Amino acid sequence: MKVVVCTKQTPSTTAVFTVNNGTVSWDDPGGKPNVVNPWDEYAIEEGIRLKENHGASDVIALAVGSEESKEALKTALAMGCTEAILVSDDAFAGSDAVGSARVWAAAINHVSDAKVALFGKLTIDDNMGVAAMMTAQKLGWTPLTFVSAIKEISEDSITVERLLDDGKETVTAPLPAVLSLVKEINEPRYPSFMGIRKANRAEIPVWSAGDLTVEGETGAAASKVDWSHVYTIPPREGSVTLIEADSVEEQAKLLADKLFEEKVI
Amino acid sequence: MSGVWVWVENSNGTAATISREVIGAARTVADELNEDLVGIVFGHEVSGVADEAFDLGVDEVVGSDDETLAHFRVEAAGPLLAHLAQEREPAVILIGDSTQGNDLAAWTAAELDAGLVVDAVAIEVDDETVKATRSVYANKLLSTTFVKEGLQIMTLRSRAFPQAESTGDTGDAEWVDAVVAEDDIPSKVTGFESKEGTVSLTDASIIISGGRGVAGPEGFEPIQELVDVLGGAMGASRAAVDAGWIPYEHQVGQTGKTVSPDLYIACGISGAIQHQAGMRTSKVIVAINKDPDAPIFALARYGIVGDLFKVVPALTAVFKERLGK
Numbered sequence: 001m002k003v004v005v006c007t008k009q010t011p012s013t014t015a016v017f018t019v020n021n022g023t024v025s026w027d028d029p030g031g032k033p034n035v036v037n038p039w040d041e042y043a044i045e046e047g048i049r050l051k052e053n054h055g056a057s058d059v060i061a062l063a064v065g066s067e068e069s070k071e072a073l074k075t076a077l078a079m080g081c082t083e084a085i086l087v088s089d090d091a092f093a094g095s096d097a098v099g100s101a102r103v104w105a106a107a108i109n110h111v112s113d114a115k116v117a118l119f120g121k122l123t124i125d126d127n128m129g130v131a132a133m134m135t136a137q138k139l140g141w142t143p144l145t146f147v148s149a150i151k152e153i154s155e156d157s158i159t160v161e162r163l164l165d166d167g168k169e170t171v172t173a174p175l176p177a178v179l180s181l182v183k184e185i186n187e188p189r190y191p192s193f194m195g196i197r198k199a200n201r202a203e204i205p206v207w208s209a210g211d212l213t214v215e216g217e218t219g220a221a222a223s224k225v226d227w228s229h230v231y232t233i234p235p236r237e238g239s240v241t242l243i244e245a246d247s248v249e250e251q252a253k254l255l256a257d258k259l260f261e262e263k264v265i
Numbered sequence: 266m267s268g269v270w271v272w273v274e275n276s277n278g279t280a281a282t283i284s285r286e287v288i289g290a291a292r293t294v295a296d297e298l299n300e301d302l303v304g305i306v307f308g309h310e311v312s313g314v315a316d317e318a319f320d321l322g323v324d325e326v327v328g329s330d331d332e333t334l335a336h337f338r339v340e341a342a343g344p345l346l347a348h349l350a351q352e353r354e355p356a357v358i359l360i361g362d363s364t365q366g367n368d369l370a371a372w373t374a375a376e377l378d379a380g381l382v383v384d385a386v387a388i389e390v391d392d393e394t395v396k397a398t399r400s401v402y403a404n405k406l407l408s409t410t411f412v413k414e415g416l417q418i419m420t421l422r423s424r425a426f427p428q429a430e431s432t433g434d435t436g437d438a439e440w441v442d443a444v445v446a447e448d449d450i451p452s453k454v455t456g457f458e459s460k461e462g463t464v465s466l467t468d469a470s471i472i473i474s475g476g477r478g479v480a481g482p483e484g485f486e487p488i489q490e491l492v493d494v495l496g497g498a499m500g501a502s503r504a505a506v507d508a509g510w511i512p513y514e515h516q517v518g519q520t521g522k523t524v525s526p527d528l529y530i531a532c533g534i535s536g537a538i539q540h541q542a543g544m545r546t547s548k549v550i551v552a553i554n555k556d557p558d559a560p561i562f563a564l565a566r567y568g569i570v571g572d573l574f575k576v577v578p579a580l581t582a583v584f585k586e587r588l589g590k
Binding site: 019096174 | 340343364371375380381399400406408415452453455456465514520538539551562576584
């Protein structure tokens with residue numbers, strides 16, 4: 001059974017952003033401004049576990065993005081994915097969510113015989129978590145979102161636990177399936193030293209639009225969504241009022257007064 | 266294309282809290298566009314939900330009452346919503362950004378090749394277009410996002426919009442058949458463990474969170490007592506979750522939940538930028554921390570520099586007395 005892990009390169013979680021004339025740039029005090037999308041680490045880990053514990057033959061990491069996204073794929077390889085492929089073409093740049101799903105569906109189809117595709121719950125740059133569902137719809141595969149545990153998996157069926165707003169759902173569905181994973185599912189491993197060395201030497205193939213059969217339009221021109229206006233969050237008004245008094249009991253009373261005045265209790 | 270649609274998520278025969286918020290926002294959009302507001306009610310034995318939707322201010326209800334829709338599955342609800350939208354061509358569909366709503370919006374937009382905007386925290390109508398404010402780049406920046414052609418599908422963040430109020434209005438719903446038979450729905454739900462009875466983080470109007478400063482699992486006990494007195498929900502920073510003191514479902518922040526309660530009390534939380542990303546839209550933030558230089562104080566409206574193990578029990582005692590508990 002082949003498993004595909006869908007990843008994206010995003011700014012690091014500690015990145016500091018600046019916006020200049022609508023162009024977003026970022027830097028990282030830790031010196032690593034770009035990382036594999038933090039949520040995708042759970043997908044990479046779960047893919048590797050499907051190989052280790054459930055006999056998956058291949059765990060293939062895909063990333064859609066520019067040449068720089070090879071760094072994200074190297075993380076996937078260093079952790080233990082068996083293969084990594086970059087999907088990159090100017091024709092895909094600036095796609096909206098539907099356009100991106102078309103690219104993912106085409107790339108997953110191009111990995112022939114894949115049975116499972118794994119996504120992280122959301123991507124932190126666009127703050128969207130719809131890629132798994134949309135890709136499932138485009139492929140005609142079973143969608144299983146917010147998955148917190150894979151309970152059983154066979155050649156043609158999967159049972160998962162989904163963490164929903166109002167409870168935990170257990171669902172059995174046929175494969176192939178596209179899953180989005182929440183953090184509860186596992187604890188991603190750190191890449192081993194040997195893994196990192198191997199990943200650094202790996203040749204990462206690139207699939208472009210000509211290699212894939214993409215159904216429908218992609219790219220900025222076909223996008224139905226405009227998100228060009230990006231700006232910094234205005235600072236919160238006012239500064240903190242420190243509650244000071246002779247005793248903790250007195251402080252608690254003063255704070256309670258304020259909170260009743262604010263009508264938040 | 267005409268009409269503003271609002272999906273009325275429901276369970277056990279009543280509209281979900283988030284639906285009340287979305288109906289409130291959708292009413293404003295419909296009025297500004299001079300369009301009718303249509304409530305979409307899917308489920309089983311949901312005539313009461315349709316009545317509730319009329320009462321909350323929708324002009325029409327299109328519903329489907331079918332066993333296949335009893336427990337939400339996107340393979341049943343998605344094709345039905347897409348079918349209705351193709352047939353009747355609404356201009357706008359607004360959906361609450363719950364786990365169900367996110368699934369439904371994504372599936373339907375993909376099926377219809379429609380523009381989708383998710384997780385709006387504010388909206389405004391500009392001519393014929395609904396423009397959303399949403400957080401991007403790990404909640405560190407904002408973006409104005411909108412659908413520029415065709416059907417506009419949009420999800421709205423929980424607790425970002427005021428709930429619609431009761432109007433006393435009534436009406437007759439139009440009921441349509443489901444479009445997918447049970448045999449054609451591949452997913453079978455074999456178990457459901459409800460969280461009913463506990464206050465969920467995203468719905469809570471009061472959240473009290475603990476961080477590294479609680480120093481261990483037992484450190485959450487005084488916080489729990491304050492949570493119980495105030496009827497709120499318990500949150501936590503990533504540090505506390507990673508240390509194994511409290512389960513992940515309590516985590517607030519970039520890799521946890523994004524919340525916007527009326528009151529957020531951060532106890533022993535320094536306020537790393539990743540934590541701020543998940544709670545900075547809270548209405549009133551209170552920080553309790555030993556370290557006067559903790560970044561959380563820059564975000565807070567009120568602060569107490571002190572030992573949370575003294576301050577939190579003192580607060581619990583005051584509120585017990587004043588709330589008569």
